[in-house]
Amino acid sequence: MRRGRNKGKSGLTKAGLMADTTGAATPDMIVEDDENGVRRRDFINIAAVSFAGFGGAATLYPLVSQMAPSADVLAESTTEVDVSSIEPGQAVKAVFRKQPLFVRRLTDSEMAEANAVSLDALRDPQTLGERTKEGHEDMLVTMGVCTHLGCVPLGAAEGENKGEFGGYFCPCHGSHYDTAARIRKGPAPTNLEVPDYEFTSDTVIQVG
């Protein structure tokens, strides 16, 4: 074996790539392109690897993005609810983004009860007015998803346990919500979420 035949030459070069292995390499094959010692090969190396790196990174984007909600899922991301038939004291369950949505028309006493509570007593201070739309303070639209661990609270359907504060009660870990669906007792950290919605007419809301 003829190990190290070109050792002397390879020691001269930065990378030692050519001279070490070809058996025919001569020092003049290693061209110093300018006075700063930047070789053409360095440039090619950086250009090629960054080009491939950028292309590789660009192909990662679709691979990640494909797991995000697809167009048909996003197409279901708005829901219209006709609220005209909801009587005071009554609530309906709708579906928004495959999750339950509670739409509840409050009675006058329920509104009064909600407005009577001092904000200092609340874990997540919000007034009823902040949680409803102006002129429609009796329409309480919230997600039917407990903010603790995501169970569906009771109280929307007739005869269900409305909890100690007359709103909603989550049976999983005992969170009590009041008539404005604000958390009053139990482990849930925040009020039931009010999704983005608007009244498209006096009787129809569009959620999402």
Place this chain on the structure above:
Amino acid sequence: MSFPWAKQYTPTNPVMKFFDEKLPLPRLVYDAVGAGYPVPRNLSYMWNFGVLAGFFLVLQIVTGVVLAMHYAANAQVAFATTEHIMRDVNWGWLMRYAHANGASFFFIVVYLHIFRGFFYGSYKAPREMIWLLGVVIFLLMMATAFMGYVLPWGQMSFWGAKVITGLFGAIPLVGEPIQIWLLGGFAPDNAALNRFFSLHFLLPFVIAGVVILHIWALHIPGSSNPTGVEVKDESDTVPFHPYYTAKDGFGLGFVLIFFAIMVFFLPNALGHPDNYIEANPLSTPAHIVPEWYFWPFYAILRAFTVDFILPAKLWGVIAMFAAILIWFFLPWLDKSPVRSGHYRPLFRKFFWFGLIPAMAVLFYCGGAPAEEPYVMFSQIATAYYFLHFLVILPIVSSMEKPEPLPYSITEAVLGSDEKAVLGDNTESTA
């Protein structure tokens, strides 16, 4: 494994040192496809295709796993979920087109890889095991590709499944029960679709496993080279990295340009419009052809039209499988000690003017309708194909006088090798 002058992996970073002690995975990579693998210095671009095939296997697995996240293997919804991927899933069209065209490119590079093996005698001792494992990989690829084509549950999917499983029905006595067992029914339906999906997901990982064996077996004798002369000395080799990582990287970039053209501008050029019609068990498309990569074998299948002791259909099936299984015997059919076709004048003539035209004819006829003159052309080409392997190769290899081989790879490259002994230009093939 490898040559005594192979560079040793010597980690300097403490993290890499820790790794090397506990789990020498970086060392394995270094010795397999890094600077620790000495490779003949004279490899041409024909030696790119192994790495390219590996790239396309990875591409198929990545895009395939993505597609499986959005696809449902149920005859009720399979076609709909395929369209769901095309229309609704973010970048789903890209994943599916890359997967479908990736299959074609996988076959293109593997066919060129096999072609390289045929011409340069890569299958000969001491590399028989590499070749045998390669044929196994090819058979697995064919099965995987066939089952994958069934999954969109279009018309070609359905009737392809019916025709190919129908081949097993040609086997005497047990054929029909086998066909029913394979399909889990009397025609392709939910049961067949579901098991094809399961196997289509499994087999690529089996292929990956055999590929590891293929590379392992390769690293024992080391890579062959265009002269077929074995490596004698350190001056005959260069380290795989950076020399062939760079060369393979360049080849990969070149192939990816064509791949991108197909995926982005001609995504359905290699497919069949009929497969965008949902499977209909009551209506057969006018012209059933398999995917292009099966055409040569499909032509052999259809070349048998006369019953001779056994029914013609069975002969076709036997011949089609034999056309590939015969490759398992190639290392022992071609007995010439000279590997490379460059130094084999007679072999070269039969290769370029016999085998390659015959395969070209089979390829063309496999995609053509089953009518004259294509059937006759297929018959002639099929006859030559088997004659080539079973008769011509053994005879040629025993009577041929090979041209003089270079003393060494170094001499082939540089025109001289200072170590060459006058008159000693014979190659020891042991």
